[in-house]
Each structure stands twice: as C-alpha cells, then as structure tokens.
Amino acid sequence: MSGSALIVFAHPYPDRSRAGRVLLDAVRDVPRASVRSLYGLYPDFAIDVEAERAALLAAQSVVWLCPFYWYGVPALLHLWFEKVLAHGWAYGEGGTAVRGKRALWVTTTGAPETAYAPGQVHGRPFEAYAPAVEQTARFCGMRWEPYVVVHGAHRISDATLAERAAEVRARILTLTALTEADDA
Template sequence: MTAQTGAPLRKVLVIFAHAAPQRSRVNRRLRDAARGVPGVELVDLYETYPDFYIDVAAEQENLADAAALVLVHPVQWYGMPSLLKEWVDAVLVPGWAYGAGATALRGKQFWLVASTGSPLDAYAPGAAHGHPFEAFLPPYRQIAALCGMEWREPHILHGAHQSSQETLDAHVETFAARLGTLAHA
C-alpha cells in the first residue's frame, strides 16, 4: 500500500534471461531500462541462479505479488533460453499456476519482450526459418492461457545484430514507456 493514498502498489515482475548479457546490444539495454522504471522488479535469472537451482518458493511469492509478468530474452533456437525454460518448469506448477484450484496467476498480464538475430523477412515460408514469426509464439500464448493470464501483444526486435542505433534506441524507449504504463495501470 502506498503511504499517501492507501492504494495497493502495483508491481510488474520482469524475468530477464540472457546467458551473456555483456555481448547483447538489445537485451542488456532492456534489462537496464527495466531497472529504472518505478513499480518494476527485475530478476536476472543467470545472475541470480548461475547453478540453475531455482528457489521456487521465493519465485512464486514474488510472482504472486505481481500484477504482470514480463519475459525479456533473446529468441534462441525458436524459443526461450534454457534457464528461463527451467524457471517456467519449476515455478509454474500445477495446483499453483494452473489446474484445479490454482488462482495465483489468474488475471495477471503476460508480456513477451524478445529479440531475434534474423530480420523479420527471414520468418516466412520459403525463407530461412520457414514460418512467420507468429508460428513460434504458441508456447508463450499457451503458458498465458493455461495460467489464466491476459496476453499482451509481444514487443519484438528482429535483426537485433544489424539494427541501427536509432532503431535500438526507439525499441528500448518504447519498452520502457509501455513497462511504465503497465506498472501504473
């Protein structure tokens, strides 16, 4: 609760997963931007759990207190980094995140923020990845749906390695603004 208004604080939980953020042009900046947005808590998975041993109780408590879950990561082999997958498997368990009697995540916002190395036109039939990028989103959509969360349109930067500085700056600014809006909705 805030001291002045008595209204509950709204927290957005950002789960950041990048095994080598020092080499990242995009995700490192997104992580740093998230850290500066009031009402946002960021968990850097590779920094917090270098041994891949996730404190499930702490993560569930943290997520239960949040109004929104934001996943920030590069798309690797058409999906999430391995430690983020481990986090999903360990934290979002039946009976807590979904299934009979599970209401911990119901009604919370779910937002995917990701980057790809390939440009958008590489995600098309006949192109390098053979499918539109949207074809790789069903696992994320299903996580949100199964847990009763509200899907927000993803914020994706394609061709991250080739993006101009202006494009990168605009991507990060838009992310921070949308994150701020989510934190104060």
C-alpha cells in the same frame, strides 16, 4: 504493491548481450518494476521456486525479457516455466496464483523480420512461433499482452535499438498503469 511489474530477465550471456542489455537498461528503473536476472541468480539452474513465486505473487504483471533461442525462450526461462508455474500453484486444482496477472513477452531475434517468411531461413512468420509462450500464460489464467519482438538484434542501428527500448519502456509503464486500474 498496486501496479507492480516483475521483469524476469533471462539472458545466458548478459556481458555479451547488445540488444537485451539496452532493453533492460531502459526498463530497470521503471517505477514499481523489479528485475530478476535468472542466469545471474541461478547459474547452476537451481531455481529457488519459493523466491520466484513470492516475487510473482507480489507483482500484478510479469514481463519475460529474453533473446529468442531455437524458436522459443532460453533454457533457464523454460525451466522457470516448468518449476514456478507448476500444477496446484499456477494451474489445475487450487492452482490460481497467477490468475488475472498480465503477461508481456519481450524478445530479440538475430534474424531480420524478412527471414521469418515461407521460403526464407526461418520458414514461417515470427507469429507462428509465439503461441507456445502465449498459451503458457493463458493456460495459467494470465492476461496475455501483445508481445514485443526486436528483430535483427545484431544489425539494427543504435538509434533504432534505442527507439525500440523506449517503446518497451512505454509498454511496461502502460502495464503498471493498467494493472493499477485492474486493482481499483
């Protein structure tokens, strides 16, 4: 479907999630968007690669929505990268399946933005940790969209979280409009 977005939600403890759940609830009914909740689908980490690829092929864009864990994405999303975005399919000879699709990363951190600075607990600006995800998308020929990070996910007020969730929803709506235009 033209303009369709695949939201890949990767939260290992959705029942205990505050931020991720609010973000997901804000976007799950975006027209032309579909959600795949990886930890719900694959609690045993046995990813159905063909099903994931079919979902990805059917979409014009992908949104990776996850908490920020150990300076990267949670393990099952990392495994999804390894298994789904494999050689010969997503990159390398004949690997053109996701070329041209747009990719948006939406993540939440426990720490506030001020903790992401030299001399602070996370040592570097958050931007220093994003390139590995960005380059995963770019390596596969995807069009990288400016990512969204919601800092201080445990501490921000409900109102601020709701504002950020509305922002994420708006970004995904824009993504569906952009990819529809890409198709035209």
